[in-house]
Amino acid sequence: MNKIILNPLVSVIIPTLNRAHTLPRAINSILDQTYTNWELIIIDNYSSDNTDEIVSTFKDNRINYLKNPIRHLSISRNIGIRASKGLYIALLDSDDWWLPTKLEFSIKELNKGYQFIYHDLFRIYPQPKLFNFLFFKKLKTRSLKKDVFLDLFLNSNAINVSSVVFTRVLFNKVNGFQEITFLRNCEDYDCWLRMALQTNKFKRIKECLGNYEMALDSMSNDKLRIIAFEYLLSTYIKYLPSYLGREPGHIYSSLAISYMRVNNFKKALLYSRKCIFSSSNLLPKVKSISVVIIVLIKFLFRQFFIK
Template identity: 35%
Template sequence: MDNLSVAPKVSVIIPTYNREKAVCRAVDSVLEQKFIDFECIIVDDGSTDNTSEKLAEYSDSRLKVLLQENRGVSAARNFGIANSCGRFIALLDSDDEWLADKLAKQVPFMEEGGFEISQTDEIWIRKGKRVNQCKKHEKPEGMFFDRSLSMCMVSPSCVMFSRALWDELGPFDEDMPACEDYDLWLRVGLKYPVGLLRERLTVKHGGRPDQLSNSVGCLDLYRIYAIAKLLYSGKLSVEEQTMAVEELQLKAGFYVGGCRKRGREAQAARIERLVQDIVLGKQVSPAEIIEK
């Protein structure tokens, strides 16, 4: 957009693939927001169902639908953000939804708190029923790089971040079919505190076979790759490097053990060797971890 004075304050990015029913629920929840200064960019990642036809039924001028060949969620989000112009960027997965005052509360929370990134709390729905979160899934706030190494502590559908943060630390790694958010939040967690708006303003739906966590192989392989990239970057302090190496070894142990249980001895030996080389300080390209 040439005239930045008319740019919306928030760019909402929704990547979707073959979710003709769920994506309409997500889009509707954006259009029902009490905060109206936004654009909503939906990236259809090569859907083969009726997604494009369903999205074509909307006539709201704040909506923009972009099409691309199927390249995965990282590429879809990157493409959407590259074609957006808001000061803040809010992500929403196409199978989730927002409560009507999500943006109305999170935007001032960001501005008044001076945050470059924040997230809301969320409601979990599994197979149509509300479930309680385990204590380990409680969202932290501030600087929590150590906890982020263990598991992804920022939920994409809850998060909002500044364009300045994205320009500095993005994009999502398009070589990762999953855990791309874990990878980005690790980089963010080294530098910026994450604000937490302690209200359940996001509804996260799960328990379906089309979710990435169910359709992609062992996720620990991609977490190992993300940690290896951090170690390879040379940007960690001694303390951060120690924590990263410990978590790398832990996740590698789980992954290697799983490979051996399934008779994948060659893959187990390969990852075991690469991780050992990384621990010993040898030069290992992180790309070797996920090479096919």
Template identity: 35%
Template sequence: MKSSKNKVYPKVSVIIPMFNVEKYIDECICSVLNQTFKNFEVICVDDGCTDNTLNYLTDYKDARIKIVRQPNRGLSGARNTGIRVARGKYIAFLDADDFWDPRKLEKHVYHLDRDYELGVSYCPSLFVDEQSKPLGIGQFPSLKHINAKTILCRNPIGNGSAPVIRKDVLSQIAFNDGKRSWRQYFDENLKQSEDIETWLRIALNTQWKFEGIEEPLTFYRVNASGLSANLTNQFKSWQYAINKNSKKHAWFFEQFGSLAQAYQLRYLSRRALQSRNKFQALKLIHQAIWTNWRILTEEPTRTTLTWCCSLLCILPNKVYSTIERLTMRTIGLLQKRTTA
């Protein structure tokens, strides 16, 4: 990719926010450097690291790696900094505790290059544990015919390491909040649910298309600390992210808001199950069905499985864990079959 002054720019800018990730950064960086597609830059945003993360980066003698330092501003702030300095036509996000299949950039670049209406390309993700061991489950979302309702209710992108986005898309939805001197792409007031808010802003305010590719090319790490996070705060953050766009698009949220809330409560019920907070899981799944019973008709199998797992909370942990693994694998198989 060349500018008008014949400077050669990378086609893809890979943005890696970093905050105390010394345990994972090598695997993350290597998964980028081992890509079959080579025309990229790697922007590592030091978001106020206090551990040895930066010392690990000094071992890499690759001119494509750039380190940008800033005081801690959170994930949204680190991504925003990376976007502002990015030179690529396409922006790929990779959280520092996740990693990629070597073919990821090649597949997404091809996907975006052949469809000029496509703004956001994403893929399914496979879950791994803290030792990078596959868990046998993952996210296998819908891939085509994605609209704002799909994004609000089901968030097909799934996680922040899955999408590759045209930089023009992000420029189109940038905003100033009056509190900061810089333009934002991800809302820095959000510490959670910043992804869904950004994808929804794109879907509601632009004509760009969202579409996925079939291969699972992202490895998403399920951290024990993440599973035990405060689910009440997660739900409040999600509500704030959704409400941010509700005034401008009132008709849309009146039609789909309660359904999206039901899906979010069901998701949090599964998170509660994974962190062994079984009674909260039972409460959340009943709250989800009460909020909007349409989750029973739109996704009867997955909703029923979540409900059944919650009811089994009285079983011994060993028995329950076996049933949970079988259930999650069943859900994964159902996701693969329904992927379009």
């Protein structure tokens, strides 16, 4: 029988690159935690701003500052986790921050035997408050069904990185985050899928225990997204039971959209068709139907207006 440690050490992992303006907020949110048995590992990808100076202003001996010359999120997270000592691992991005009871509530659930904890985050938009009412206030998750892997793979990623706390044992079982460049858009989703193949002991806390700052100027690279989702598809579809009769429509619709954006209309239509006929979820179907309509409009426009 496993011995329960009532006050276990939690290792908080923050990778950062040129976030001197937001990092203090993240660090202070850890210092303000009601649960105090933690260590903080900051992994800096050799920022060109004054991150060094900012970190040096915090005199708490629980804070550790490492540098990683390779600018890859998965590598930085793995370095931080492997340098840490905690029984539990908590992830926080350097532009996000937690509410004071985040660790307290998470450790309470982990001590019940769960191996992976997550929760909703408040969305924070970097524009005047006057316009915030136009946007959703929460970055919502969902409670995953008993077969966590099937739910995640068939119904999309339901887990926000800056909400996650998991056991070191589970991290070691999957050998951490995959350090593959083309997975940079979904390295977290890939890790959750591999963890879900190991255990169903995932727990969603209903309370919203953190803040997520939206990056309105972020852009995805469709070519990398295509490679990443094709990889996820080929890697994990073999774990679907043959009797299920369902496939990951959200991946098909994402591939259809990305292929359309790079003007590969044949593949866009192929994945749209797969989604429409194999997904049980309405939203991916709607997205795929929209792709079909846009592709047909583009085709007709080229036929009749471009000589």
